[in-house]
Amino acid sequence: MEMITGALLLMGITGTLLGVIIALFARFFKTDSDARVELVQELLPGANCGGCGKAGCADFAKSVVAGENPPSRCPVSSQEQINAIALALGISADSGVRKRAVVRCGGDMLQTKERLNYNGVCDCNAAAMVAGGPKGCRYGCLGMGSCANVCPFGAIEIVNNLALVHRELCVGCGKCAEVCPRSVIALVPADAEIHVYCNSPEKGAEKRKQCKVGCIGCRKCAKYSPEQFVISGTLASVNYEAASLPGEEDVEKIQCPTGALLSAREHHYIETHDPNWKKEEK
């Protein structure tokens, strides 16, 4: 019994003392903080992704309060959240276009024809320095996952040596695009549903040698809708500035001969979306 009371007493006294010390410190070494910064920080998602270009949400909150950045620079917050921040600060909430990353390459293990044995560090930047990496195509995704490693949201998955973006997780912070040595990853309007999954400016015949799903610049898509698609050289791409973006139903209608034009959903199943490829493989 004595022991218990003794222990309790000791703990009680120590606790009180420490509490007093903390209180004193809090009082005398107080730093003034802007209440607005704290408020903004609370309204921010707190992911500390760095997609805004600042070190983290706290840093971003400061810059928003200081007027250096509009609230819409935060790629993670929804429009409602941005409106809330703007309302709290009494500034106007401009609606920035939400972005999303897209990996402009469909060349996974099964689609890439020319593959070399690569032996070394599993990192895209390191691989790109060794004779241009293991894939025949020098413009496509290297598939070593440097983008997946830097993504703060776990939105990129490497399947069969190809980076796939999970649209529901991607907030368009752009870290992946920054780290990619091939600049395969582009930030596009979040509501774009279909993309040309190819990044190679090489001649069509060259591309066919290296890859089954490269865009050969046949202009089929541009003929279907000249406003929605642009062709530069032998590479087509969706015109993301067009008034209306093409939708999933357009993929069916265009019937891209190589299968480079896909919906983001189909990109995840690239190896199965044309049964003929697998037959060729065998």
Add this chain to the structure above:
Amino acid sequence: MSKIRSFKGGMHPEYDGKELTAGCSVVDAPLFEKYYVILAENAGRPPKPCVAKGDKVCKYQQIAEADGFVSAHLHAPVSGTVEGIVEVPGPMGGNVQAVVIASDGEERGEPPFECWENWQEKSGGELMTRIREAGIVGMGGAAFPSHVKLSVPPGKKVDTLIINGAECEPYLTADHRLMAELPRKIVIGAAIMGKIINVSNIVIGVEENKPDAIAALEAACAGTSVRVQVLAARYPQGAEKQLIYAVTGRSVPSGGLPFDAGCVVQNTGSAAAVYDAVLLGIPLIERVVTVSGEAVKRPGNFRLRIGTPVIEAVKLAGGITEEPGKLILGGPMMGFAQRSFDVPIAKNTSGVLLLPPGRALNFSSAPCIRCGRCVEVCPMKLTPCLLCAAIEGGRFDLALKGHVMDCLECGACAYVCPSRRPLVQQFRRAKSELRKKK
């Protein structure tokens, strides 16, 4: 013979593969059908081509003009027709622009420059212009234009010219054969360069494992201001900073150039090219290349024109004995693995190595056991194992503090690593990341 000198650290490879070709005299290559002269082969800015598709060119004719100071002219290796400027696989990886010349087999062309047998009477400036005109670059490593290396920046005092005949890379014997067969060219080339930078202390550093080259050079040095310094057979004795330390005992400060230690370093091949340019009046269009490796049928040393496709060099060496697991341009320690046999010989290609799959190093992801071998051999006195751990953890800042930027990429650490870790690749990755951030 004076004392054998060396730097600190480094290692001697267990098997250096030099016996495959050390006794093979340099053989002149026959004419091939096509030559692919790479434009971006020198360090610095690539020269601008001054010929177009369909042009007839003579041998020695200038086909590309230096673009700025840190750039070098290119000359046609053969007479023939320019077939265009196309993309070819480059020796450093990636594709590069190259001038394709189809040989007409006539070998038309006269030496474009005046022969200066009396070079002693020419001024340093005149000699320097000749070297520049002849498109001479460092033929051992990064192909840095020689005239740039000979231009001592104002305020720097240079008192020593070192000719790098160490050839510490395993397998390579191109410089060795050149020194043994044409010592006079090297010694006179060295003396010419000595005159340009106005130094009297000219040293040719040669590793002790090339006694015939040392003897030949010493005989050729008699009566000149050039002397031979025997160096220990240690890798990387031929690395610029290590060579300067071994020869003069001076350390090039971290991040500095040889000038900062009062030295200029030139390759033996470049010295011979200087002789050709000044005394024979011909530009740099050929070089000695070691074609070796266990997968080659008849390894040897060949005098190849710049732009010769590698596959032709392999044919010269009698083809292969087995399908090679690795094609390397340069030496096995610092050379570049190639993806195809279409890559052409450049001015700095000292070797073409075909290693069988079993011979080539196979990197693994085995853990570092901190055995410290890498620390022992690092010639720059870095701590590779800790640097690698930092880089793997994404801590490029720690790597910077650990002086990763001073890494020579000599590969001694990865050579001795019992876990076969890709140390050099990690360092190269860190260096490129850090450069990007700057």
Add this chain to the structure above:
Amino acid sequence: MLEKMSDTIPEEMKLPTGSKLVLSSSPHVSASETLRKIMVKVIAALLPVAAAGVWLFGFRALLVIAVTVLSCVGAEALWCKLAKKSVSGALGDFSAVVTGVILALNLPATVPFYVPVIGAFLAIWLGKQVFGGLGSNPFNPAVVARVGLLIALPAAMTIWSPPRGMDKNYPQAEVFFGASMMEKVKAGDLDGVTCATPLGLMTDTRKIVHTGDSKELEAKAARNFDKVNSPELLKKYFWGVRPGCIGETCVPALLLGLAVLLFFRLVNWRVPLCFAGSTFLFAGVIHFFFPGVTPPALFHLLTGGLLIGAIFMATDMVTSPVTNWGCVLFGTGCGIITAVIRIWGNYPEGVSFAILLMNALVPFIDRLCTRSVFGSRAQGEEKK
């Protein structure tokens, strides 16, 4: 003058297709040393020590070694199975075998067999795998296990049997065996006989001194120290004829092991030298000024686990510093902590604790003892 290519090349020449080309960064060749070879060489260095232990402590020592090694390999395999890692890959480097042998050499031959099994799991699971496996462990797994066993099962870990050649004619036999055991020894019945270790006796003596503080007690302690420190006993200690762990007693075998390690360049000689040297010096200085506090330096060098610790445990590559000066610092630190624990601590032996403590400091030592990079010092220094 120059022939056309087609004239010189025979038709049947084999040309490469490039189908097997591997792309990798330089360098493209390597030394023949591998992880597995290093581990096999370490095992080779441990063999003379193990053989001496078996010769001294009998067949049971061999059984202990076998059980420990098998348990370590089993523990490693089990972990890999549970963690879904490649079992053959983890066992293929033989590091579990090395850990097992070192742990076994640090156990008394009389130890019950459940002790090495527990020790194996302590070593492999707690000492190594929880940190991420080989190369990531901050502490030497064998030492972790030994310390764990010493603290958890002190009774089982401190029953010592006399080695071969230690009988009634052993110098100071009655001190080592104690009165009750001495009778059995005199009768020639060595079964189940236990005895004290020299370091154990030293600690007991020291505790007598600690009970009071008088010149008289100190003199008595000094006399007791002399009893276990006679020249003929030191000679016995040297040859390993003294009670102790299986691998720690035979000095010639340990030195042979060190020679093998040094021959294969597997250890930095600075670690064992600074470790043993600093214990020797530290204890020597203390003895010189306070002879009643501790026996002379040579006694410290030849008894306990100092040499096996300095040669095989502190030199573990993963848990020792990588730079030369780091090794000096590390070895010296180990040595001084060992001496301090032996002289003033509650445990008779401090080698394992010293190694663990210094292991914890290795990252710090590594950071402290970075080498000055080539060319970072004053420029233009001339070589004389």
